[in-house]
Amino acid sequence: MATADARRTKFVLDEDRIPRAWYNIAADLPVPAAPPLHPGTGQPLGPADLAPLFPMALILQEVSQDREVAIPEAVRDAYRLYRPSPLFRAHRLEAALGTPAHIYYKYEGTSPAGSHKPNTAIPQAYYNKQEGVARLATETGAGQWGSSLAFAGALFGLEVKVYQVRASYDQKPYRRMLMESYGAQVVPSPSPDTSYGRRVLEETPDTPGSLGIAITEAVEDAVMREDTKYALGSVLNHVLLHQTVIGLESIEQMAMAGEEPDVIIGCAGGGSNFAGMAFPWVGRQLRGEGKYRIIAAEPEAAPSLTRGVFTYDFGDTGRMTPLVKMHTLGSQFIPEPIHAGGLRYHGMAPMVSHVKELGLIEAQSVHQVACFDAGVLFARNEGILPAPESTHAIKVAIDEALAAKESGESRVILFNLSGHGHFDLASYERYLAGGLEDYEYPAEKVATALADLPTVG
Helix, strand or coil: CEEECCCCEEECCCHHHCCCEEECHHHCCCCCCCCCECCCCCCECCHHHHCCCCCHHHHHHHHCCCCEEECCHHHHHHHCCCCCCCEEECHHHHHHHCCCCEEEEEECCCCCCCECCHHHHHHHHHHHHHCCCCEEEEEECCCHHHHHHHHHHHHHCCEEEEEEEHHHHHHCHHHHHHHHHCCCEEEEECCCCCHHHHHHHHHCCCCCCCHHHHHHHHHHHHHCCCCEEECCCCCCHHHHHHHCHHHHHHHHHHHHHCCCCCEEEEECCCCHHHHHHHHHHHHHHHCCCCCCEEEEEEECCCCHHHHCEEEEEECCCCCCCCEEEEEECCCCCCCCCCCCHHHCCCECCHHHHHHHHCCCCEEEEECHHHHHHHHHHHHHHHCCCECHHHHHHHHHHHHHHHHHHHHCCCCEEEEEECEECCCCHHHHHHHHCCCCCCCCCCHHHHHHHHCCCCCCC
């Protein structure tokens, strides 16, 4: 049904329209993605190599070639706490911009954790519980993923340990409080709880940390305990798979609106919310069912898709993870402490990287001050304060709407509003006080990190 008020038009699906299967883009790709490699042997990974980190159900999803992967009823039941998420037509934003474009956004901030991350946290917790796992270890950047896994752990009775990137831990204490309220243990990363964390603290005691460092700590935690598995909130195929509920719902909701998008946009750090929105639409395009421009919006301070090298690299700074072929700035690169902590990552999901190499998507990098400008404009017109990560998608969507205004052409724009910014008010306070700064692309630091790429035959 569609309901309208003075602010916007809202398209809502009934609970029975929650997707019954996730969409797997691997089934439709004209060229398969490169396989992950063992960090020691350099050979393609087998299921046994991943067993210390993940339950077998997720390992099988990681390598699946099936177009549809059934969603367990227990997971769909948990999804009912917040799904289907709404789709809005942003009439007020359109009017403020004076654009002929029609702007739609899929709002994932209605979840208990306030972002898209529970879409994969819930199935990951479910599959681990089914295989007898008692404890999960993970990392988090901005805190959305840590909050989501803590929530999912509470749903399925799992203990959760979260290594939160130090810059985010300091900037966003309320995210930590939310995680702890759900029952998780949270420590700043690098931490004294792991051998790698202790080594980093000894070498650089004032480091702001990074997702790469926090991933190493969480992986070390998992492999050192028999009762523990590792959970990842982005990058890997099974994570992107779970997020496709976003795009699948949006396809049905855009049909309710009676329009097809010309441009589809998502912010991109590790790639999960972007893939969740984009991949079902890419699949339609691959099957000849539509034609779209699909844009990944990333931070200028960590522009892996726009300036990274497409090659094999480690997903973590400590080089414990498998080698994956992705757009990377080098696993030793530590991004500047931008407030979009969920986008402070040196690499991009291998499948997102592969799809870009095939020319199916494009990417743009944007500075954080311009993103906050866009986020505040959006909030003052649409009423939702976006997460700093989501403002990157809003900035590119506004640019597209203004381009339509300049050309006088009609254009339908769809973007993923991946979460709200209620736990990011300190970032907005700094922006409103004029204290937020842009970080230029750190060419020398990236060159140093890329010089240390692993050699792969």
